[in-house]
Amino acid sequence: MNSHSNKSKDQFLRAFDFLAEDVESLSPTELRAALDEIGISATDAQSMVKKASESCQRQIGALKFAQAKQILKERSDEISKVVSINGAQAKAALQSYWKQNPSEIPTTLAARKGAGISEETALKIYQSLVDLGAISAEDEPNDV
Amino acid sequence: MTDENAAKPVHSPEEMSAIIGAISQEDIDRLTLAAASLANMLGGVDGGDLLHDAFVASTIGKRRCPKDVNPVAFLIGAMRSNLSNLRRKSLHTESSTGQEDDLVAIADDTPERWMERMEILKGIAEELKEAFGDDERPLLVLEGRLDGMTRDEIRELVELDWPQFESLEKKIRRFMSKRLSERRAA
Numbered sequence: 249m250n251s252h253s254n255k256s257k258d259q260f261l262r263a264f265d266f267l268a269e270d271v272e273s274l275s276p277t278e279l280r281a282a283l284d285e286i287g288i289s290a291t292d293a294q295s296m297v298k299k300a301s302e303s304c305q306r307q308i309g310a311l312k313f314a315q316a317k318q319i320l321k322e323r324s325d326e327i328s329k330v331v332s333i334n335g336a337q338a339k340a341a342l343q344s345y346w347k348q349n350p351s352e353i354p355t356t357l358a359a360r361k362g363a364g365i366s367e368e369t370a371l372k373i374y375q376s377l378v379d380l381g382a383i384s385a386e387d388e389p390n391d392v
Numbered sequence: 393m394t395d396e397n398a399a400k401p402v403h404s405p406e407e408m409s410a411i412i413g414a415i416s417q418e419d420i421d422r423l424t425l426a427a428a429s430l431a432n433m434l435g436g437v438d439g440g441d442l443l444h445d446a447f448v449a450s451t452i453g454k455r456r457c458p459k460d461v462n463p464v465a466f467l468i469g470a471m472r473s474n475l476s477n478l479r480r481k482s483l484h485t486e487s488s489t490g491q492e493d494d495l496v497a498i499a500d501d502t503p504e505r506w507m508e509r510m511e512i513l514k515g516i517a518e519e520l521k522e523a524f525g526d527d528e529r530p531l532l533v534l535e536g537r538l539d540g541m542t543r544d545e546i547r548e549l550v551e552l553d554w555p556q557f558e559s560l561e562k563k564i565r566r567f568m569s570k571r572l573s574e575r576r577a578a
Binding site: 266274285290296297 | 448
């Protein structure tokens with residue numbers, strides 16, 4: 249935008265500031281007179297604000313829905329990524345996790361210190377820990 | 393440098409949503425007057441769309457209303473601030489409702505459109521001059537404001553006391569609002 253049009257925009261905004269600066273302090277009678285003069289009835293005003301408020305709620309609903317879809321998609325991507333790892337990798341990741349968090353070793357496995365689980369079980373436990381957010385699927389587990 | 397606004401308590405998006413939902417008739421009138429004035433100045437834009445944008449910005453937390461600021465004044469300010477974002481919004485064409493896109497298409501941010509809008513305001517200043525005949529003060533007040541002079545500077549220039557000055561400002565505003573509305577209706 250060139251300087252001439254910048255000046256135009258600045259002046260435009262100042263004109264709006266001038267027009268709107270007493271809106272807050274107008275008495276109800278003055279407000280109504282000002283609105284009547286530009287052809288806006290009380291019903292028109294109510295309708296305008298109601299419509300704007302309703303469309304705002306719809307847009308926020310749509311935004312929330314889009315966010316929920318995005319989270320679901322990310323979660324699905326994460327799950328797909330987890331499924332793509334093999335049982336041996338899951339076991340390695342679990343052993344590493346339990347080494348850092350020994351209190352979280354399931355009681356039935358505690359006696360074996362998590363060493364003797366099957367790869368199938370390791371994948372299931374690994375998956376549940378990813379779902380809980382305890383392990384990030386981004387972290388590549390080491391091969392055993 | 394410290395940001396004084398950073399520590400100010402603000403209304404949460406949920407609180408703003410509740411405030412907007414429980415707005416009084418008087419505040420509805422205030423918001424409508426401001427939205428209609430701005431829409432008439434912009435030309436071709438619906439005041440309801442400007443309100444919609446201000447409501448959305450404040451209820452998704454894009455604009456945060458400080459708790460010590462009147463929410464109505466804040467929403468009027470949000471409508472004004474949104475004008476600065478027209479170009480940025482035009483880049484976000486994947487609107488969920490399509491409404492933003494319509495607004496951008498009409499209230500575009502091109503240099504030509506701002507100059508056209510100012511030409512209209514200058515035309516209204518000419519009409520103001522004619523309407524007040526030999527009294528040059530209304531035109532001086534309007535031109536002073538457009539040039540960025542303070543109210544106090546302008547008041548001294550036109551040699552009026554505050555009540556007289558405020559009364560003159562009101563007359564000018566009503567004249568401008570009426571002319572803008574008539575131009576829009578024509």
